[in-house]
Amino acid sequence: xxxxxxxxxxxxxxxxxxxxxxxxxxxxxxxxxxxxxxxxxxxxxxxxxxxxxxxxxxxxxxxxxxxxxxxxxxxxxxxxxxxxxxxxxxxxxxxxxxxxxxxxxxxxxxxxxxxxxxxxxxxxxxxxxxxxxxxxxxxxxxxxxxxxxxxxxxxxxxxxxxxxxxxxxxxxxxxxxxxxxxxxxxxxxxxxxxxxxxxxxxxxxxxxxxxxxxxxxxxxxxxxxxxxxxxxxxxxxxx
Amino acid sequence: xxxxxxxxxxxxxxxxxxxxxxxxxxxxxxxxxxxxxxxxxxxxxxxxxxxxxxxxxxxxxxxxxxxxxxxxxxxxxxxxxxxxxxxxxxxxxxxxxxxxxxxxxxxxxxxxxxxxxxxxxxxxxxxxxxxxxxxxxxxxxxxxxxxxxxxxxxxxxxxxxxxxxxxxxxxxxxxxxxxxxxxxxxxxxxxxxxxxxxxxxxxxxxxxxxxxxxxxxxxxxxxxxxxxxxxxxxxxxxxxxxxxxxxxxxxxxxxx
Numbered sequence: 001x002x003x004x005x006x007x008x009x010x011x012x013x014x015x016x017x018x019x020x021x022x023x024x025x026x027x028x029x030x031x032x033x034x035x036x037x038x039x040x041x042x043x044x045x046x047x048x049x050x051x052x053x054x055x056x057x058x059x060x061x062x063x064x065x066x067x068x069x070x071x072x073x074x075x076x077x078x079x080x081x082x083x084x085x086x087x088x089x090x091x092x093x094x095x096x097x098x099x100x101x102x103x104x105x106x107x108x109x110x111x112x113x114x115x116x117x118x119x120x121x122x123x124x125x126x127x128x129x130x131x132x133x134x135x136x137x138x139x140x141x142x143x144x145x146x147x148x149x150x151x152x153x154x155x156x157x158x159x160x161x162x163x164x165x166x167x168x169x170x171x172x173x174x175x176x177x178x179x180x181x182x183x184x185x186x187x188x189x190x191x192x193x194x195x196x197x198x199x200x201x202x203x204x205x206x207x208x209x210x211x212x213x214x215x216x217x218x219x220x221x222x223x224x225x226x227x228x229x230x231x232x233x234x235x236x237x238x239x
Numbered sequence: 240x241x242x243x244x245x246x247x248x249x250x251x252x253x254x255x256x257x258x259x260x261x262x263x264x265x266x267x268x269x270x271x272x273x274x275x276x277x278x279x280x281x282x283x284x285x286x287x288x289x290x291x292x293x294x295x296x297x298x299x300x301x302x303x304x305x306x307x308x309x310x311x312x313x314x315x316x317x318x319x320x321x322x323x324x325x326x327x328x329x330x331x332x333x334x335x336x337x338x339x340x341x342x343x344x345x346x347x348x349x350x351x352x353x354x355x356x357x358x359x360x361x362x363x364x365x366x367x368x369x370x371x372x373x374x375x376x377x378x379x380x381x382x383x384x385x386x387x388x389x390x391x392x393x394x395x396x397x398x399x400x401x402x403x404x405x406x407x408x409x410x411x412x413x414x415x416x417x418x419x420x421x422x423x424x425x426x427x428x429x430x431x432x433x434x435x436x437x438x439x440x441x442x443x444x445x446x447x448x449x450x451x452x453x454x455x456x457x458x459x460x461x462x463x464x465x466x467x468x469x470x471x472x473x474x475x476x477x478x479x480x481x482x483x484x485x486x487x488x489x490x491x492x493x494x495x
Contacts, residue, residue, distance in 0.1 A: 051328075059326045062319040063390070069312035069319070069344075070351045071304045072424060078387045079424070086390040087326075092461045094327045126460040130335045133320065133343040135392060135456055167329055167336065199392055203383040204349045 059087035096165030108152030138196025189220030353422035365409030387424035395453025446477030
């Protein structure tokens with residue numbers, strides 16, 4: 001059930017904001033499901049790797065067509081194995097489709113009586129623009145106010161990885177990260193800020209080298225209380 | 240006269256001229272002597288083999304793609320991108336992805352538009368006789384290219400310096416030369432050399448120095464994933480190669 005929600009969100013997140021935040025059945029059963037699903041999960045992962053392998057020839061053929069369409073000579077030494085390399089690179093850059101929050105959190109949710117802001121900032125993020133298939137990259141700052149449960153810090157970065165290694169729109173990426181953390185932890189509030197440079201704007205089109213796009217998602221107490229939001233923004237501002 | 244010869248080139252198989260240029264793109268570094276290049280690349284079209292093989296003519300034969308070629312190949316490239324989207328497990332019919340194959344195909348053609356341009360067009364006769372024999376440097380030219388091994392962007396800066404020998408070049412033309420060679424499927428070493436050789440052939444200066452400093456997304460976004468790594472390559476020709484003091488002056492000035 002959790003899998004479907006996560007994969008649906010990539011296309012439809014904009015419409016589902018409020019309902020998703022209130023829906024808590026995803027993770028409250030996490031600890032029970034974990035034991036049952038351990039074996040099932042292993043099978044799931046190995047199937048995904050096999051799927052990747054089986055799709056490689058079609059991707060390779062597509063890349064060969066592209067190279068020829070661009071007027072290049074696909075038999076020259078530098079390009080001989082480029083279709084294979086490019087196909088594998090593209091699969092790596094979209095590996096977020098195969099992963100679920102379930103796998104990645106690894107039970108690293110702990111009961112801790114901490115009710116102050118926890119911030120992990122300057123997480124490097126690399127994603128692909130879904131409109132031009134060109135990278136965009138930047139930094140993510142995540143903050144949350146725990147409500148009796150804290151999460152392993154690297155798991156925040158892993159959540160970023162899952163959602164960023166997909167064909168994305170920066171607004172949706174920000175929202176998905178915030179939602180995933182809300183659902184996993186039920187904290188008092190979550191804040192996510194992404195500042196990125198879009199190669200589709202820098203390398204082509206308007207060609208503005210120094211432009212950056214900043215998006216943010218504030219949920220819970222970060223949305224309602226301006227002081228909490230201010231504290232988060234002040235702490236994540238780079239000196 | 241050259242124009243009419245170019246027009247005769249166009250209707251001939253674009254594949255033939257494609258392989259001409261890509262043997263250039265692949266072997267430019269080795270063939271500063273033009274006679275070699277003409278021999279390698281002009282097997283197919285008879286009229287081309289009668290071109291004068293002077294050094295100045297070598298880079299006039301570079302044109303492969305035209306606007307018409309682009310339009311004709313767009314549908315097949317877009318179809319290839321649709322296959323790629325499906326192969327990655329995405330749904331090409333969802334709202335965000337419906338026109339993506341076309342946008343991605345057009346973007347990729349833009350990123351390789353260097354194949355459509357020739358040095359001779361871009362220089363626009365902006366070569367002037369000037370009695371100047373001190374170093375001329377244009378630095379911090381932003382450069383964007385595509386890695387030919389992974390089809391992932393490379394971006395960085397190019398610094399160019401040359402010692403004129405009675406002839407100077409319009410400054411923006413140096414940046415245009417960078418654009419022509421960088422907007423291709425490239426390897427950074429080859430890019431650096433091609434820029435240096437093009438300037439040498441255009442101006443016959445006393446020396447040329449080119450330094451390219453770039454970040455390779457193929458190393459940053461995938462593979463080893465080293466975020467802050469930069470690759471620096473340089474080509475020194477003529478007096479920049481022989482005289483260490485000139486080279487030093489150039490390197491100091493681009494650093495400041």
